[in-house]
Amino acid sequence: MHIQRTLFGVFLVAFLSLLFFTVLAYFNLKENDAIDRQEKISLRVLKSIENLYNNLQDIEEGTTTFLASGQQTSLVQYKAGILRYPRHLQALQQAGVTDNQEIAQIKSIAARTTTFTQAAATLVSQANNAPSKPNLSSLHLKNQLAEIKTLVHKVEEKERSVLHFADADSAERTQRMFATFATFSAIMFIFFIATYWLINKHLANRSRTAKALKEKEQIFSSLFYKSPTMLSLVDAATGKILDTNDNALGFFSHTREQVIGKSAESAGIFIDNSARQALVEQLTQNQKVKGFEMQVKANGRIRDVLYNIEKVLLNNQECLLLAFEDITDRKIADRKLKESEALFSQIFFKSPIMKCISEAETGVYLEVNDNYAEFFGYEKDEFIGKTSAELNIWKRVEDRPLLIRTLRDKGTFRSLELEARTKSGEIRYISAHADLVNLDGRECLVTAFVDINEKKEADELLKGLNVSLEKNLAARIKEISDYKYALDQSAIVAIADRNKNLIYANDNFCALSGFSKEELLGQSHRINDAVYHSEEFYEKMWETLYSGNIWKGEIKNMAKSGATYWTANTIVPIKDETGAPHQFLVIRWDITAEKEAESALLQAFKELEKSESRLKEAQALSHLGSWEYNLATGETIWSEEIYRILDTTPAQTAPTFLSFMQFIHPEDVDRVKEMVKDTLASSTATSCHFDCRIVRRNGDTRYLYHEFEKEPNQLGLREKLVGIVQDVTQERLDQMEKERITADLLQRNKDLEQFAYIVSHNLRAPVANIIGLSNLTKTLSPENPLFHKSMEGLRTSVDKLDEVIIDLNNVLQVRQEVNERKEQVDLNQLVEDIRSMTSSVMAKEKVSIKTDFSDLEKIYTIKSYLHSIFSNLISNSIKYRQSNQKPAIEIMGSRKDGKNIITFRDNGLGIDLKSHQHKIFGLYKRFHFHTDGKGMGLFMVKTQVEALGGRIHVQSELNQGTEFSIEFEETHP
Known part of the structure; x- marks a missing residue:
């Protein structure tokens, strides 16, 4: 066709x-x-x-x-x-x-x-x-x-x-x-x-088809009778059995003569007529039956049989070909399998651990549980039939082949750490547990994963923090070492313990004193005492030091050789955790030459008083001028050196007290007048000495040392004042530089103490917790509830460690930002800005802020630092208010002796200074615990005040409020 x-x-x-x-x-x-x-x-x-x-x-x-x-x-x-x-x-x-x-x-x-x-x-x-x-x-x-x-x-x-x-x-x-x-x-x-x-092709196919049909007809009989499946041929019209194979006869224990020409119903094999009726209805409706299960009676036993029926045409006669299979054993196996599958489903799909099954050779996913799909960000359907390579699961594609080889070599493995990629591209760490199993004749990989990303992040953070901590500590140690080296090279340094015995002496100390380090260490600090100063002198010095204050003064010493020498001393008490001094840092400078020059000058002044030329020469060499003032006549005589010091001439300036006062720096004028007035009015004071600044005609500022005394006449009456004026600008600048270095060293020593305190207290606890919890998680399986509690504790410890590091960075940042640009800051506007920023809190707590900046309207400083100082102090006043009073804050500004003074006063809870005086500005120090806080506020206030070159003082009593006084050197743009 x-x-x-x-x-x-x-x-x-x-x-x-x-x-x-x-x-x-x-x-x-x-x-x-x-x-x-x-x-x-x-x-x-x-x-x-x-x-x-x-x-x-x-x-x-x-x-x-x-x-x-x-x-x-x-x-x-x-x-x-x-x-x-x-x-x-x-x-x-x-x-x-x-x-x-x-x-x-x-x-x-x-x-x-x-x-x-x-x-x-x-x-x-x-x-x-x-x-x-x-x-x-x-x-x-x-x-x-x-x-x-x-x-x-x-x-x-x-x-x-x-x-x-x-x-x-x-x-x-x-x-x-x-x-x-x-x-x-x-x-x-x-x-x-x-x-x-x-x-031609169709003709060839027809020929082959005819040949194949003939062959099939020849083997049909063999296939029908010898088939392992039970087969029967039934007349569709009458329902009588036309033929059946040997397997079917054996199943029912019948002979061929017993069944041929009879119906299946007459054989009595059906147990449930309703099931037989359903079979007939399905055949009538669909013209065939496929996979119909029913129970029959065979050889005296009830068996489960699976029927498949097709209509066929044999010799123009419509017949039914019945194929039925004994599925009794399979049904029993299916029930057991379902029970096993239900158990597997509970273990596999409901497990909190991520699990998957994949073909070992191809990597095709066969099954994954919900946690596995959720972890990787896919739907379950997106996994089934796909390979891990297609989904780009592994960060390193060689991980899976390596995993298979390891399993084949060792049989199994536990806790192998791998890196996996989620659908969003995020790389996460997992711990893998896997086995190779045989499923339906296929070698399959059954894998369980545990998310250890947080643990790895915590480990990495801990490593990073340790490295950062080590670097910061090394940098701080190097910085201190550099300052120590600079100090050792420029000054005489020693350290005494709380018993006043030397525990350190640098080379300059040894060279000047003539003692070796072995001779000095362990000895009293007075080993080189020249027995010049009184015991009262030393008692006052140690009283100052033991009270925690720095002592400065000049001391006459004696070297091992018996020679004497003078030193300018700055002794700093080093406090322990309780605030009590346990060591004393002594920084000295050799001022023997200055003392000898001073002595020589005074001697020369008396000896060369009669020799004007020699006096002028000496005055020029020492930058020292002399003057005389007759109290009776008002006559004043200035030496030439005074005119040179003032950068003027006799023609330009008359030698009078008023003329001299015009050169005095405006900030020093009142103090000088007061001292001179008191000396002249005193009946007992015979001399006076003081330092002050002058402003020369060219605008330069110079530092002068003044000394004068009253000289009596033959009757013993004070009729003449004789004095000297010495230009000590260079010496003063040197001294200021030494004081700056000393102050910087002291501050850095304090910073190092604070840093060491933080490392030993605030960092030690979270680091110890992290290490302990990390070791604990290694011994726990992910299913163990303690494992998750350990991970939560690990996260909490890492967060606390991070907070400490952030606080340290904030402190270091304050030290590093001192060079921020200064500007004129309007104090009234600054308070108004803070008031508007905290308006909701102030309205809620009914806070009143009273200001008085009539004497100090503006200040030249770093605005961000001053804003932070005001904000912290105001915030503390509100936070630590008394519950029975409305918070009242007073802020005042004033100028005094060349200083800008800002005072904060509140009516809050106050602080017990007797108990907390030494740690009032310490890091992480708190004195009231009824409200949240970290103990950073006052530390940051003091740090920022000192960064601006100022000082802060506190006065307070419990339930009587607190007063902070901040002093800044007056500066101008």
Whole structure:
């Protein structure tokens, strides 16, 4: 049948193709015929118009010659042309032209030809009637012929173009026809070849099919009777058994004679008639039965049977082919399997641990539980049938093959740390537990994962914090070492313990004192005492030091050789955690030369008083000027050195007290006047000495040392003041630099103490917790509840460690930002800014802030630091308020002795200074615990105040409020 349809299709295609080609040839021939007709018309037009024009030329030539010479031959030529003219014109008009423009041109030619011939006839007639009179109109005749010639050329050009186009179109059409024919021939050839191959293939297939059918018929009997599946053939109309195989007979313990020709119902094998009725209904409805389960009685036992029934046609008889299978054992196995699967489902799908099953060789996912899908950010359906490589699960693609090899080598493994990639691209750490199992004949990988990303992050953070801590500690130690080295190189340094015995001495100390380190260490600090100072002097010094304050003073010492020397001393008490001094840092500078110079100068002043030239020389060398003032006469004498010190001349400045006071720095004027006034008014004071600053005419500021005494006359009355003025600018600057270095060292020593305290207290606890919890998690399985509690504790410890590191960074940042740009800060505006920022809290707690900045409206400083100081102190006043009072805060500003003083006063809970004086500004120190806080506020206030070059003092009593006083050196932009 298929071959017949193929042949019919081939003939139909061939007929349609032939019809198409015939129609194409017909239209092509028709177009060629039209072109031929057009060519014939064009040829007729060209021939007739050529004959007509030649005829007109003969008429013009005969007429012109006859008019000129009167020859009869010319007249004959004219007459012959006149006779031919109508025939040629008629041929042109009847040539069959279809173009409207060309038809109009031919009509114009015909009209002009008629006019031309009439004009020629008129000329000939005139010539015959008056032969003696020449006619001059032949020129007009030539012009008419020229116009006709123009029209003739247009018609000729038109027809020639038509001929050329027709030739080109005919050639192109012929070529296109030939190409179409060639293409069509090639297609038809390929089509017939393909058809032949297809028919031949179908014939071969039919032959093989017939052979195979015969073979199947031969083996059907063997397959039916020897099939391991129980088969029966039943008449569809009567329900009688036509045949059954040996397997079915054995299952029911029947013989073939017992069942052939009988129905299954009469054999009594059905237990439940409703099940049999459902089987019949399904067969009637679907014309077949597939996978129908029911119970039957076989050999005295009840068995589960799976029926499959198909309708077949045998010898034009409709039959039912029954295939049934004993599934009793399988049903029992299925029940056990379902129980096992339910247990597996509980263990696998409901497990809090991420689990998956994949083919070991290909990596294709077979099953994953919800936690696994949720961890990686996919739906479960996105995993099934995909490989881990397709989902880009592993950060290192070699991890999975390595995992398989390890399992095959060792059988199993536990707690292998891997890096996995989630759907969002995030890399997370997991701990893998895996085994290789055989499922349905396939080697599969069963894997359980535990998310250890937080643990790894905590470990990495801990490592980073340890490295950062070590770096910071190393940097701080190096910084202190550098300062120690600089101090050791420039000063005499020693350290005494709480018993006043030396525990450290640098090389400068040894070199100056003449003692070796072995001779100094362990000895009393007075090993080099020159027995110059009184015991009261030392008692006051140690009283100051034991109270926690720094002591400064000059001490005369004795070297091992017995030589004496003077030192300027700064002794700093180093406090322990309780705030009590346990060591004393002694920084000294050798001032022997200065003391000897001072002594020599005073001696020289007395000895050289009579020698002015020597006195001037000494004064110039020591930058020391002298003066005298007669109390009775008011006469004043200045030495030349005083004028040089003041950068003036006697002509510019009169030597008077008032003139001298004009050079005193404005900030020192009141103090100098007061000291001089008190000395002159005192009946017991005979001398006075003080330091002050002057402003020279060029604007430079210099530091001067003044000393004068009252000299009595012969009667013992004080009538003259004698004094000296020494320019000690360089010495003062050196001293200020030494004090700055000392203060910087002291501050850095305090910072190091605070840093060491934080490391030993605030960092030790979280680090110890992290280490302990990290070790604990290594011994716990992820299923253990303690594992999750340990992870939470680990996170909490890391957060606390992070808070401490942030606090340290804030403290260090304050130290590093001291060079921030300063500006004029309006104190009233600053308080208003803080008030607006905390308006909700102030309104809630009904806080009142009273300010008085009438004496100090603005201050030149770092605005951000001052804002932080004000904000912290105001915040503390509100936070530590008394519950029975509305918070009241007073802020005042004033100027005193060249200093800007800002005072904060509140009515809060106050602080017990007797118990907490030494740690009031300590880091992480708190004195009230009824509200949240970290103990950072006052520490940051003191740090920022000192960073701005100021000092802060506190006065407070419990339940009596607190007063903070902040002092800044007055500076100007």
